[in-house]
Amino acid sequence: MTSRRALKTVLIDLSGTLHIEDTAVPGAQEALARLRHAPVSVKFVTNTTKECKRTLLERLRRLRFNIEEHEIFTSLTAARNLLEQKMVRPLLLVEDSALEDFMGIETNNPNAVVIGLAPDHFNYQMLNKAFRLILEGAPLIAIHKARYYKRKDGLALGPGPFVNGLEYATDTQAIVVGKPEKTFFLEALRDLNCSPEEAVMIGDDARDDVGGAQNTGMLGILVKTGKYRAGDEGKINPSPHLTCDSFPEAVNYILQHLLEAK
Amino acid sequence: MADDKWTDCVNNLKGVILDMCGVLYDSGEGGGFPIEGSVEAVKRLKASDLQVRFCTNETQATREKFVAKLRRMGFEIDITEVFSPAPAVVAVLKERGLRPHLLVHDDVVPEFDSVDKNNPNCVVIGDAADYFSYQNMNAAFRVLIGLKKPVLFSMGRGRYYKETDGLKLDVGVYMKALEYACDLEAEVVGKPAPMFFEGVLTDMGIQPHEVIMIGDDLMNDVGGAQQCGMKGLQVRTGKYRPSDERHPTVTADGYVDNLAGAVDAILKHCGQ
Incomplete structure (x- = not known):
């Protein structure tokens, strides 16, 4: 941990991490509120091919998550950004x-x-x-x-x-353009003035969330909700920085271990 | 073209195998049109001492209907001279006791009349063209993913072919899609599978080095024939693209403008 810089950004997967279909993970809204009190930026990153940001946001707000549209970064946004960059x-x-x-x-x-x-x-x-x-x-x-x-x-x-x-x-x-591509994670951080070494990703997909983020230089936290199956943490190398029961536990860990030692 | 140095490679030539679509004719609305000079070229080849066979990956029609179409265009072709994947795959299915789910063009289905298709334990895919809908692909996928040992037969593995209104995706693309979805490798029946070419050689009763294959598909016609020890010639008609002549892994023994040019050079070299 000595080579890491202070944590600046937390990337959070949506489906399977904050909610499963139309049910929030227990305690997730409150955990997100606690995270927002810490001196870090928060961004929500998801692979979707059919839901636009507005649809995602409406569902999250229905589940009483405090989230702004500009904080959501999806594989569709990444595709759009690429189209604009390439001017095609x-x-x-x-x-x-x-x-x-x-x-x-x-x-x-x-x-x-x-x-x-x-x-x-x-x-x-x-x-x-x-x-x-x-x-x-x-x-x-x-x-x-x-x-x-x-x-x-x-x-x-x-x-x-x-x-x-x-x-x-x-x-x-x-x-x-979607997870687990490096460019996806780098694009998500682009407007936050944050390097991958200053970011952590929380998600339920060992390969796409945690593996992808760690390959980019971030820390990865695997939660045992959503699509998680016993043993998933052993399927990627290096293994996740941390595997824990659910999103609230991941937030506790970040607040206690990744933010204190400045 | 002046570059007929390749004719040195046809010493002791005894037989010629011709690809059909893109060499004899261009397909398209209403069946397509013969390529200029090809009807005459086939006639001259067949009048020579060379053995002539036709080898196609055509799976949009039964062999009978396909040959009838070419005869209407003026080609002198007999059904016994034509080798296509559907009869070959039917033989394999029977030999291995397999019952296929078919993802093929409606017009080729009669080739499979004699095969039991109940409770399928493999999938056969051909150039289904408009039948390659998401629903039909999904149905084939579900059969494969539900099998303990999924078996996929692909009638050819071509990437694309040319019709009068442009290039069209060929069966290989959909084969790749199913391979990727189910994490398997298809068994290819048709060009460029060596077994398919060997069947044609056996029928001719001559050795591979005595045979030249002429086609418009660099990988499947030329590359496939070369793998079997034959010579491979590419014509600059059909799906030919100039970049074929700079391909990193396959180099034809010769490139000629069209079938007529190839036949001129071959017959001249053979002294006929």
Whole structure:
């Protein structure tokens, strides 16, 4: 711990860490309030391909979390930032519910491809269109590369297989913008004037939250809520800085051990 | 083109294998159109002493319908000279007692009439084109992910092909998607699988070094043939792109403008 600098920022995952579907993790609202009294910035980071920031915020406020919109950083925001940096016009293969986060971005005559989870768009015509753009040099930007996900009626293909197929077709590599990519975590810190060595990430996904953050130079805290399964902490190397029962415990640890010794 | 140095590699040539789509014809609305000079070129090849076979990864129609289409375009082709993946995969399914879930074009389904498809224990994927919907991909995925030992057969592994209205994604792309989703490796039936080419060689009864393959697909036609010990020629028609001639891993034995040019040079070199 000697080489670390004082803690400046706490990144917090949403689903599985602060809440599970429409139920808050017990004590999470109060723990967040305590964290806000400490001299640290807080940011909420999540991989989503279909929920815009406003939808996320509405759910969190319904669950009585004290959160501002500008504190939320999602994989969709990361994709948007990248589009703005590259000054490109995307073909957006994302669900309508995510379009709000791309408002104001020029999409006529596209020269880039953004892929989220969009079953309605994953048809032969649309993928051919994306393929031809990429072949002409358009960058392929993937919100994330999940293989599949669980739906009420069973397992369903995620965006990953379709991204992988287009990579094969065009002999190119997609730019993945969501967790666990380094750029995702660096982007989340960008406006906070904070280096990864001054940040800690709390999440329920060993690989995407904790592993990704630690690869970027942050500390990672794994909580045993949400998608956590016994033994997950052993699945990443190095193992999490800390594994604890839930978000309130993680906050206690930060307040007692990461902020005192200045 | 002047660069027919490659003809040195056709000494002792006894047979020619032709790819079809992109070499004989360009596919598209209404079936497509013959490539200029190709009808005549096939005729001249077949009039020579060389053995001629046709080797396609076409899986959008039964072999019968496909050959009938080409004959309507003017090509002198007999069904026994044509090798395509569907009959090959049917043979494998029967040999291994497998019952397929089909993710294929409706028009190729009759090839599988003789195969038991109840309670599937493998998936066969072909160039399904418009049938590659999310729902159909998902149905194939669920069969695979539900199997203890998932088996996926892919009829070819091409990346894309050319139709008159532009480039289209081929079966390989959807094969890759299912491979990635289920963390498995597909068994490819069709080009470039060595077994497929070997079947054609056996039918001709000649050695690989006596045969040249002519195709528009660098990886599957040229690369696949070379893997089997044949020579591989790429034509600059169909899906050919100039960058193919600078490919890092596969180099054709020769590049020619079209089939007519290739046949001219071969027949001249063979003294016929």
